[in-house]
Amino acid sequence: MSDTPSATAELTLPKDLAAEKGMVNVQIDGVWHQFPKGMRMIEACRSAGTIVPHYCYHPKLSAPGNCRMCLVQMGMPPRPAPGQEPKRDEYGYEPIGWMPRAVIACANTISENMGIRTTGELVEKCREGTMEFLLINHPLDCPICDQAGECRLQEHSVEHGRGASRFVDIKVKKPKNVDIGPRIRLDNERCILCSRCIRFMDEVAGDPVLGFTQRGTHTTLTVHPDRLLDSNYSLNTADICPVGALTSNDFRFQMRVWFLKETPTIDVNCGTGTNITVWTRNNTIHRITPRQNDAVNSCWMPDSHRLNFHYIDGEARFNQPLVKNGVLHDPIEWSDALNRAAEKLKPLAPGQIAILASGRMTNEELHLTRKLAETLGTSLVSLVPRFAECDGMLIAADRNPNTTGAKLVLGTEDPFAKLDAIRDGVRDGSIKALLVFGEDIITDAGFHFSDLAKLDYLLQTHILANPTALASHLVLPGAAFAEKRGSMVNLTGRIQRLNRAIEPPDQARDDWEILRDIIATVSGEKSDLHAIEDVFKSLAGSISALEGLTLSKIGHQGLSVTETGYQVPLLEKERQRKL
Amino acid sequence: MPDILQILILIVKIVALTFCVVLPLVPISVYFERRFCAVIQDRVGPNRTGIPLTLLGFKKDFHFFGLIQPVADGVKLFLKEDFTPSYVRKAFYWMAPALTVAPALITVCVIPFGSPISIFGSEQKLVIADLDIGPLFVFAISSLTVYGITLAGWSSNSKFSLIGGVRSTAQMISYEICLGLSIIPVLLYYGDLNLSKIVQNQADNGWLLLPLWKGGHLGLPDLQTALFLIPAFIAFLIFTISIFAETNRMPFDLPECETELVGGYHTEYSSMKFALFFMGEYAAMVIGSALIVTLFLGGWSVGFGMDKWINDLHIGSFQFGGLIHLMAFLVKLIVFILFFILVRWTVPRFRYDQLMKLGWVIFFEAALVNVFLAALIIAAPQLTAAIIGGGAVLLIAVTAAVIWVAMVSEAKPKIRRA
Amino acid sequence: MAVVKLQRPKLNAGEKIYFGAILKGFFITMSHAVRSLLGKTTGAKDLASSGLGVTMQFPEQRWDNQLPEYYRGAPTLVIDEQGRERCVSCQLCEFICPPKAIRITPSEIPTDDKWAKVEKRPIEFDIDMIRCIYCGMCEEVCPEQAIFLRKDYLVTGHTRAEMVHDKKKLYEIGGIRTGLVNKWNELK
Missing domain, CATH: 3.30.70.3270 (Alpha-Beta Plaits)
Structure with missing residues (x-):
């Protein structure tokens, strides 16, 4: 019996094992891993838990490899002479011949039996040199730069830089404070020429207005002559800018990022349900940025949605219940307000009461709306439709964020169906009382002031002053999207979670609590719903698609609960680019 | 009519001696305490509180060494919110401060403040009640203070108060024994329990600790009196230290030990109720000092044979020598209070086990032996030399035995190894 | 955490009676008191105090220059x-x-x-x-x-x-x- 040679020959080699699955073996910092073929080295390192420092590389964009920060040491097995079997170690891997020079990890792909070193003298020297070159012309104005605190240059300088400058010449002066678009400000001195913004505008936004002019150290980022960076996705360039060259006019000099608390939640401006992070301090929202979710919005969000939060702490916010007294409204206590509403609603016959809910309400609120309708005995429940043009990227035609959820929760295919019937009922006087939740029906649902004047009782919950409120007998202050918790189902059928970033102002309450209290006051029974989790439990028990779910199980990335066949156009485009 | 006059005179005495002599001593001793501890610690102490004359247009405020400070303290304590926590047992909680301060003030009635004053031929003693059981009355009444403190500790319904109250009870009961035993030699020596007579005796025949005159004539004491200085000094030492323990003063203030018990039994008290405890403590200190002065340091006597001469001073029929004696008594009292304060800021606090050991193992035995020693010295003239020698041997044997027992009781048990 | 066992110092008979130490204490506290009352507290000059203790009389006396x-x-x-x-x-x-x-x-x-x-x-x-x-x-x-x-x-x-x-x-x-x-x- 011979010992080893025949035994190794029979042994299945790791490369064959990996190839069966379409994978390759890569050694990263001395540990062997398996990754899919064609993966970029930088991604492989990230999967292995090592983040290679980089500036120009972005996973959703092409990789030009121009920042040179992601240099790593690479090694391949030596090519055997013809007819010679390659040497293998006891596990079947070939020895790696390390290359004497570093390669960039972002533009190279992995191959079988490749070795990558992300540390070591060579790599560290390379990074230090790159950092020194980048900092040659970079101004040291971190105290005034908005990027400070989330600046890659700062972070990598601390981690990989030299600590002191050897540069004695005068730094190159470039234009500062350049107005390149309505929402973006450019500081060319801070630009490290990574070209992320140029590639984003070209590849994702489809509006290639940015580019470099000049050469060498004088290279300058500019906007195309006669054009402005005015795309509705322009603020994403400020997000991906690794330094403070591109900053948002809206957030500029407002607050240092290290004071801000990040709350992951979702956008409610359209049916896409873009994942966002809300940045707050002291109960004030300072900015909103997109949060990566490859099944919803990739890494991006439209400017119009991003900037639509200033109304939350605006002048027009309702902060206490108002009751109509003649033409004007007077403040009133919550308990009084609810009791008065119940008094008015109780004597009415079920057919005389209608409910107009909103597609901007969460599943929990819609669930309680259904419960309220059951308590009042009415079947006249409708949502207000809100349709506009789809921009072919992230903004969906359906501007209600929770139409799919409403379909599930209310158990109807067309939640808007009864709107016309209700409008007619109000006009001909058969409907005596109308409960409007979170909608301005004069502006959005085709009601006229004169129609509403015919009603015996009109109750509205809303967050902002609006024409319908003027006609309402009772106005209850609700909570804005950043002030409440709950869940919504987006157009693709994905249930996602809203989280509370700030507290509602003054006496304003979470909408589900208002609904719960109205039900309790009308029915005279004490509610056993104490937290939003209780409502979700009750909701999940009544809908098969949500069975077994809880709010915490939804997670920050959401879960697909129903099939709608809807595709987010931007994700479609991204997929095509990859092919 | 004479009865009513007697009662009126009694009331005048009570008001004058209790409320015009002893009670003002309390804030004054607080002031002295603060100023004296300040100079000991190289500070200044309260020197600002005065009459703010600048508010009235004068150039300078009237400070007078901050002597108004006690008044300000009192006003502050009166005006503070009197807070009663909701969880206390109210009746006892309210009773406790009164039970602490009242006995201290009652004991004042047997202290002779001066020699008798006579006006228009009627002689009035400067003592409220000239009882024939003086020291016993003081011990009987002052031991009631322990009820106040115990009730305060228990009714406050707080762990700190309770521990403070329990410590106080144990401590006061323990030291009462030494207190009582330690003055037996003194009482044996005088053969009398009436404090006025004891003081008069000292005025005539020399103070107990300073027997330098006899029958109004200066001179060295005879052998017996000189020998009696030994038990007298031991009695003085034990009595003084026990008074420290009885009044919860440093170094025995474990019932209100701040580092361990926040405020001890008065943790939950505020405003005037707290002030009553405070007053009770200082009044006890004043009475304790008065007792020591009376028993050992000649009371109101000025000494050196001058007392008779002072007694005879008169303007017309008004013999005012008693007032000079009152002054002498107060001076001695204040010096002793200063001594109390000096001890407080010099000697660190004892541990509770050390305190108990000191009381039960050392002072109790020492006081007992001292009684026999004193008895032997007093009875010596009537006895034969053989009996005296036998008694002395017996005493030494007993003392040795007591010391041996004390040492054995102190020795740590040896750890037996199996 | 290491447990450190402290040995109490052995006291001789004189030290056990305490009186020597207490008298020494009296001497120290009294000497401070006397020096204070005479206006000769140690270190009073450096702090520009009156000598009754080292305390400076604040609103009248300031330490700004020092x-x-x-x-x-x-x-x-x-x-x-x-x-x-x-x-x-x-x-x-x-x-x-x-x-x-x-x-x-x-x-x-x-x-x-x-x-x-x-x-x-x-x-x-x-x-x-x-x-x-x-x-x-x-x-x-x-x-x-x-x-x-x-x-x-x-x-x-x-x-x-x-x-x-x-x-x-x-x-x-x-x-x-x-x-x-x-x-x-x-x-x-």
């Missing part, structure tokens, strides 16, 4: 020789401040300003002197040499609002400071 260079009084903002307010509202002091006494509202410098190139300055800068603990972290952390702790220690007021030093007050106390690094003066 304050050491490193004394940390009220924090203030300063202006440099060019008349430029040094603070660029980077909010690092607000971040580092242990009792959270500092509150800054940043703003942009208008383009027609002489120092428009600095871009940023505080529009409001409040230091709550009730909260301030005079630790000097703000001075240490300031990258612009804009905030300094001065020797003012008499920070008093009748209301809480009065105790909040606003931007105007801070510059008023701080005044002009010369000899600072002027990185914004180079040609830009």
Whole structure:
């Protein structure tokens, strides 16, 4: 019996094992891993838990490899002479011949039996040199730069830089404070020429207005002559800018990022349900940025949605219940307000009461709306439709964020169906009382002031002053999207979670609590719903698609609960680019 | 009519001696305490509180060494919110401060403040009640203070108060024994329990600790009196230290030990109720000092044979020598209070086990032996030399035995190894 | 954690009686008292006190001239020789401040300003002197040499609002400071 040679020959080699699955073996910092073929080295390192420092590389964009920060040491097995079997170690891997020079990890792909070193003298020297070159012309104005605190240059300088400058010449002066678009400000001195913004505008936004002019150290980022960076996705360039060259006019000099608390939640401006992070301090929202979710919005969000939060702490916010007294409204206590509403609603016959809910309400609120309708005995429940043009990227035609959820929760295919019937009922006087939740029906649902004047009782919950409120007998202050918790189902059928970033102002309450209290006051029974989790439990028990779910199980990335066949156009485009 | 006059005179005495002599001593001793501890610690102490004359247009405020400070303290304590926590047992909680301060003030009635004053031929003693059981009355009444403190500790319904109250009870009961035993030699020596007579005796025949005159004539004491200085000094030492323990003063203030018990039994008290405890403590200190002065340091006597001469001073029929004696008594009292304060800021606090050991193992035995020693010295003239020698041997044997027992009781048990 | 067993010192018979130590204590406390009362307290001269203790009689006597260079009084903002307010509202002091006494509202410098190139300055800068603990972290952390702790220690007021030093007050106390690094003066 011979010992080893025949035994190794029979042994299945790791490369064959990996190839069966379409994978390759890569050694990263001395540990062997398996990754899919064609993966970029930088991604492989990230999967292995090592983040290679980089500036120009972005996973959703092409990789030009121009920042040179992601240099790593690479090694391949030596090519055997013809007819010679390659040497293998006891596990079947070939020895790696390390290359004497570093390669960039972002533009190279992995191959079988490749070795990558992300540390070591060579790599560290390379990074230090790159950092020194980048900092040659970079101004040291971190105290005034908005990027400070989330600046890659700062972070990598601390981690990989030299600590002191050897540069004695005068730094190159470039234009500062350049107005390149309505929402973006450019500081060319801070630009490290990574070209992320140029590639984003070209590849994702489809509006290639940015580019470099000049050469060498004088290279300058500019906007195309006669054009402005005015795309509705322009603020994403400020997000991906690794330094403070591109900053948002809206957030500029407002607050240092290290004071801000990040709350992951979702956008409610359209049916896409873009994942966002809300940045707050002291109960004030300072900015909103997109949060990566490859099944919803990739890494991006439209400017119009991003900037639509200033109304939350605006002048027009309702902060206490108002009751109509003649033409004007007077403040009133919550308990009084609810009791008065119940008094008015109780004597009415079920057919005389209608409910107009909103597609901007969460599943929990819609669930309680259904419960309220059951308590009042009415079947006249409708949502207000809100349709506009789809921009072919992230903004969906359906501007209600929770139409799919409403379909599930209310158990109807067309939640808007009864709107016309209700409008007619109000006009001909058969409907005596109308409960409007979170909608301005004069502006959005085709009601006229004169129609509403015919009603015996009109109750509205809303967050902002609006024409319908003027006609309402009772106005209850609700909570804005950043002030409440709950869940919504987006157009693709994905249930996602809203989280509370700030507290509602003054006496304003979470909408589900208002609904719960109205039900309790009308029915005279004490509610056993104490937290939003209780409502979700009750909701999940009544809908098969949500069975077994809880709010915490939804997670920050959401879960697909129903099939709608809807595709987010931007994700479609991204997929095509990859092919 | 004479009865009513007697009662009126009694009331005048009570008001004058209790409320015009002893009670003002309390804030004054607080002031002295603060100023004296300040100079000991190289500070200044309260020197600002005065009459703010600048508010009235004068150039300078009237400070007078901050002597108004006690008044300000009192006003502050009166005006503070009197807070009663909701969880206390109210009746006892309210009773406790009164039970602490009242006995201290009652004991004042047997202290002779001066020699008798006579006006228009009627002689009035400067003592409220000239009882024939003086020291016993003081011990009987002052031991009631322990009820106040115990009730305060228990009714406050707080762990700190309770521990403070329990410590106080144990401590006061323990030291009462030494207190009582330690003055037996003194009482044996005088053969009398009436404090006025004891003081008069000292005025005539020399103070107990300073027997330098006899029958109004200066001179060295005879052998017996000189020998009696030994038990007298031991009695003085034990009595003084026990008074420290009885009044919860440093170094025995474990019932209100701040580092361990926040405020001890008065943790939950505020405003005037707290002030009553405070007053009770200082009044006890004043009475304790008065007792020591009376028993050992000649009371109101000025000494050196001058007392008779002072007694005879008169303007017309008004013999005012008693007032000079009152002054002498107060001076001695204040010096002793200063001594109390000096001890407080010099000697660190004892541990509770050390305190108990000191009381039960050392002072109790020492006081007992001292009684026999004193008895032997007093009875010596009537006895034969053989009996005296036998008694002395017996005493030494007993003392040795007591010391041996004390040492054995102190020795740590040896750890037996199996 | 290692357990350290301490051995109580062995006392001899004399020490066990305590009296020697207590008498020694009396001697020490009394000597302090006597020296105090005679106006000869040790170290009284160095502190310019009356000699009755080492305590200085505060409102009449001040120690202002003896304050050491490193004394940390009220924090203030300063202006440099060019008349430029040094603070660029980077909010690092607000971040580092242990009792959270500092509150800054940043703003942009208008383009027609002489120092428009600095871009940023505080529009409001409040230091709550009730909260301030005079630790000097703000001075240490300031990258612009804009905030300094001065020797003012008499920070008093009748209301809480009065105790909040606003931007105007801070510059008023701080005044002009010369000899600072002027990185914004180079040609830009």
